[in-house]
Structures are given as C-alpha cells and as structure tokens.
Amino acid sequence: MTDRSDILVQKYGGSSVATPEKIRAVADRICQCRHDHPRMVVVVSAMGKTTDQLVSLAREVTSRPRGREMDLLLASGEQVAVSLLGLALQERGVPAISLTAAHCGIRTDDAFNRARIQSIDTRRIHQELDAGKVVIIAGFQGITEGHEITTLGRGGGDITGAAVAAALNASVCEICTDVDGVFSADPSTVPGAKLLPEVSFEEAIEMASSGAKVLHPRAAEICMKYNIPIHVRSSFHMRPGTWIHGGETLMEEAAVVGVSADRKIAKITLLDVPDRPGIAATVFQHLANADINIRLIIQSAAAQNRARITFILDEDLVDSAADLFQRWKDEGIAGQVVVEPHVAKISIIGSRLASKPGLAARMFAALAREGINIDCISSSEMKVACVIGAEHLDRAVKAVHEEFFGRRGELANGDYLIGSAAE
C-alpha cells in the first residue's frame, strides 16, 4: 500500500500483439499512458499463436518436445515481440529498450519448460528507466545461474509481469488483454455476465485455478504476497477493467462471487484400491514423476477395506498417463482404472463459502432443476466444484449463474461478483 514506487508495469498478452498492426496500436497506447506514468515497464508475450506454432515445428522433428532445447526454441517468440515493440516505440520518438530475461536477470531454477522465478536483478531496469526509456521485457522466459534459457510454462507472461511488478514494487500491475476485465461468468457462455469492478486476490486465484483464463493464478499469488494491486483491463481502449487487490475494502459476508467452467478435462477413477496408508501417496508421486499435473483429487471413505480414488486432469495428458494406469493394475494398486476422457467441471467461488453450506445446496439444486447429474463434488474454503458431463457444461453455467445473479446478471443474492473470461 505505502512505499510503492511510481513505476507502472503493463503486461500485454499474445492476442494484443498478434500482428504488426496490433503492435503499432500497443505502441500508441503506451505513448498515451506515458503522459501520466513517465516510468513504464512493459512485459510482452509472443505474437498471437507463435508459441503454438513453435511447438508444432518441434513436434515435426521430435517425439519429445521438451527440455533445454525446447526452451531455447520457445523463448525466441517473446524475443521477436519485444524487438518489434521496441522498434515501434522508437519510430514514435519514444526512447525504448527491449530486454530478454538474460538482459534483466530474471533468474529461475533449472526446471526447463516449467521453471520458477527465483529473483530479478532490477539494476538494468532502473538504469534504463532513469535514462528516460520505456523498458520492454520478454515475458515467459528466464535464465538459470548457468546462463541457460528457461521458460515458465503456459501463462508464463502473466507470471513475469507480476514478478517484475513485485521486484520493482510497482504502483500497479496492469494485465492488458483482449477482454474488458474479469466477469461473473464467461460472457461467451452467459450473455448476462457482468464485468466486476473489483475482486480479492484469493477470489482471483480460485477463479483462475478453476478454469477462468483471464489471469494465471501464480501471477495473482505473487501480487498478493507483495501486495501489488492488479488491474485486468482491455488492450484496446482506456476504460477501467477489474481491480484485484487486498481484501480490506471487500465485504465480510460469505458470498458467491463468480461461476467458472473448466473444459477439456478427463476423469480417472481407480476402483478397488487397497485401503492402507501410502497408496494415495504412491499414486500421486507416480504422476508427479511423470510430470503430469492434476487439477482435483477426490477420495471418498473406504468401504469393505477397498477405497476409490478419483482425479481430474487435462484431457491431453491422458495419453502420457496411460502407462501408469497399466502399472497400477499390475502392481495391485487398483483393481480397475476407469478413464472418462470428456468431462467438465463447474465451480462457484467466493470468500468463506465453506461457512455457509446453503450456497452449495443452491448450486446443486440449480443443476438438479436442469436434470444435470453431478458425478463428483469437491469443496474447499472458497470453492465448490462439481464434475458433470461435458455436454451439459454451458447449460449448467447459465443455470448456476442465474441462481446466484439473476437472469440479467443483477445481484440476485446481493452478492459481489467475480467471474471468468478467456484470454
């Protein structure tokens, strides 16, 4: 809150710099912002679908698009974007300098393809700001102690933006994107979804982890830790979007603040699992060793000494897990492994949800009225999630959103809103 620097950090996503024309528009926008904020640091993602295209190229030469060389490949995308934005600003007479992670010391561990930022050496950034330049930084990438180039994984541009904002103690971290901010639900599914003027860090993290794609949850975590406010807003106009900040101004009542939808996920159920200590640990250590991330774990109480373990993961990770399914059967960890490749998850998010079970009940009732069967339920302090058939998801989101926010997005339960949108 106090003692923040006068530095404005802006992060532009790939869709905001997808073409030379859009890069010119972003340069114009930065010129405009610079009148009020003479000290600006801009973090940029690769242009449009560049990262996907580089992954496709890699897949044409290798069956294992991973490791050190993969990061060297992917990091080139952001290098192109920062160079072009630098040239576009210089063309407008604005002093600007484009920096890679190596240039500005974004130090990470050496976990290629999913590195984590350890520190940022801000000396070069301050030096260039003091020289009156707009500092443009390549998102998504880092550098190890041994000078190897790393990348931070999907959504890494947001993480760079937040980490740079934290390291500079920025006045705000603006996430400039192709939607107007955070909505009470995905507007493409729920036409009545409303733009939320503000949400708490915790709510943003839960929303982002539950399928809302407007912001990477790690970015919100970093800004929460260093108490840097985030402003999620459009790259294409100057109207305010959604502020994400500490909870002091937010209401104290338990509340549903948004509905989020998680698509393209698969459900794996281990049946007939021996009910003894260490089995679950073994299963999830196997998955971790194979580098397979899990979205949700549900284990209900055992009956007759046999347990049932269910977990949810990205649909496109199922193939890489297939060897493990066989192994678990061979080793007697599971009598049977059931794979349901096309399921979906709907979540309601809100502070202190757990303290008010009536809110979960209203969600379940709304789904029941639509005739939608709930396959699994998982709940936490801030979230209630239901796994349902993928074909019901859009209908489910509309029904649950209407239950809590009314037909046109008005505050049906007097609650404060948050929601999802797609980058």
Added chain:
Amino acid sequence: MTDRSDILVQKYGGSSVATPEKIRAVADRICQCRHDHPRMVVVVSAMGKTTDQLVSLAREVTSRPRGREMDLLLASGEQVAVSLLGLALQERGVPAISLTAAHCGIRTDDAFNRARIQSIDTRRIHQELDAGKVVIIAGFQGITEGHEITTLGRGGGDITGAAVAAALNASVCEICTDVDGVFSADPSTVPGAKLLPEVSFEEAIEMASSGAKVLHPRAAEICMKYNIPIHVRSSFHMRPGTWIHGGETLMEEAAVVGVSADRKIAKITLLDVPDRPGIAATVFQHLANADINIRLIIQSAAAQNRARITFILDEDLVDSAADLFQRWKDEGIAGQVVVEPHVAKISIIGSRLASKPGLAARMFAALAREGINIDCISSSEMKVACVIGAEHLDRAVKAVHEEFFGRRGELANGDYLIGSAAE
C-alpha cells in the same frame, strides 16, 4: 596444415534447414558424418526465408529497421533453427547441445547490424565436445562485451562458420549448401559450367566479392588467415564439392579461373567535378557516414581541370544515397550526378591476371563479338570487371565463359576453373 585439431566444423545455410523435413535430413547427415568425425561442431543459419520475413515484420512497425532492437529481432531466427536441429539430433539418440552466440562467447564489436567478430571463447564448446555432444551453434549472431546481441550482416552464417573453425583450429570448415560446390560460372546462366574440384583462397575471395554467392568473402579471408581448408559441398548428398585452400598445390601460370556476374547494381557518375585534392575523399566519406557500401570506384584522368567519378552500388541503396546526390550538387562537388539504376557487372577472376593483359583483351573481344558495349572497366591484380547494360548480362557471361572454357566447359585455354553459384 599441421597441428590441426580433429574437429570437423560444418555450416548449413538457410535453404538446407528451410523446413522441418530438411532439418531431419540434416540431422541424418550429421549422424552419418559423425561415424568418421566424432567431434563435430555445426553452425546453422535461420530457416529458409526467416530473416527476410523478420525484416518485413520490422518494416511494418518502423521506417528505420536498424539498431540494437533489429539485431535482437533477427537473432531469433538462428535461435529457432539451432533448437530444432538439437531436438532432431536428440530424437536420433545423438547427444547434442544448441548454443547461441551468448552461450559460446562469440564476442563482437558493438556495430549493430554489421558487427565484426573479435574473439570466440571456446571453453564451453570444448567442454560439450569432451562430453561427447554434437555442438550446434547459431550463426550470424554475436554478443558484445555489454552482453548485447549483435548480428554480422548478410551472409553472416558463413562468417560464424569460418570464425568457429579458426578458433577451434578445425581440420576443415565445410560449407554445406544447396549447390554441389563452386562452378566456373553460374550453372543457371551457363549450362556448360563445371564444378571446380579446388580453388585458392584468393580466387574464392575475388569470386565471392564479384557476385558469386556461394560463400561470403570474409569467411574465405578468415580461413585463409588461419589456413583452415574450406570444403564447399551439397547438404543433400555426400559427394565431394570444391576445396578452397592455400595456393601451394595450385598452378603458377596466370589464368582465368572463372567468370562471375553481378546483378541488381546501379551506376552513379559525378560529372564536372573540380580536379583538386580531397574531393574523392569527401565523396566517399559522405557515403561511408551514410552507411552506404560501394562495390567499385572508377575515376579516369581529369581533363580541363574537371574530373569524372563513377561508382557502383547495390540497386536498393540508391534511394538512401539520393540526399547526398543533391548535397554534392549544392556544395559544388559535382556539376551533375547521373544515376543509372539498372546496370550489371561481369568479371573474370584469376591469379596474376594483371600480369597478362592479353586475357583482358580476349574478354573485351568476346563481348564485342556479341555487340555488347562496355560502359566502364576496372581491373585489379586478380580481376577484370566490365560494367554493361543489365539486359546483356546473361549473354555476356555465356560468351566470356565460352571464350575461356570452350563451348562445353572444357579447358579451352588449359586453365584451371572456378566460378559462381547461388546459395
């Protein structure tokens, strides 16, 4: 000659790695070469037309595609190529590591867009070779003392290949390209042109400087200085191409060794120039200050205290020189500046040509028989060049090649052959 290391350096041009399929083929080729050469260093250019595409992108955001940010942009192309080749080799079970100029300390001066290599820190390269890896190095790029990324200008991949070969005291520097080697003339113009088994460094340098595009002349200069033999050969098969090496095995007689053609050039003539000291120096200092490279300068003897200065430059540099033309007139340096935007140059190359004026006479006669007017003549120790109308060039090359090499490329004058080909 003696004391060379057992390291084989191969350089692959952009056309050799233009697609994922071609990158896989290069990986296969490296696997094959590795049987005989366990210690291999491979220098790679950007894929196909990548550099041109990056320049086009830059032109869409700036009218000045130059400077530090431009090099950061262009260097991404080689980063992609080395990463993909590294992944392709790893896919084949070959240990390989892809290095940027920063990784392997290719130190340059800080003349962005046309930097010159000052030194290469070979420690990392040796370390990776000792670990049994194929070392893949990004061509065309360097790094300054202040860790800024630079590029070496057009054809810079060849320069990197030669400099790396020199730094490692390689057994040979192979230039792997999309033609079979160096020819006595461009085979696309002269169907009877012959592949030359060997030429001297000096001849290769003159040929390359006179429009033959098979090799950058700086690359030949570097290898000549460190006495590293160059082998120009096809990327697509294993047959030998053209060896370029020191002159000890080459013949002592004056000889025409090849005919080369220079297209897309313009001729500028300053008329009515005051015949006093310093004028030519002023003119060419102005051009140097504007970063405009000149291919040829011809100044004939003055008459009536007025001189005439002619120079040849790339067609696409004429626009950037236009301001100077006006300035020279305004400042009384030239009474008139005549611009001929579409001319061509034909050269014969050979050791000690100057000592045998009869060879130049045969060239002029061959052109005269074709009715081709010679606009200007310039000659040096190893070259006689004639400026002619662009529309006559192909006919001129055929006629002059036939004069010296006969109708089918046989050695009409018993001379040893060299020539041009296109990368």
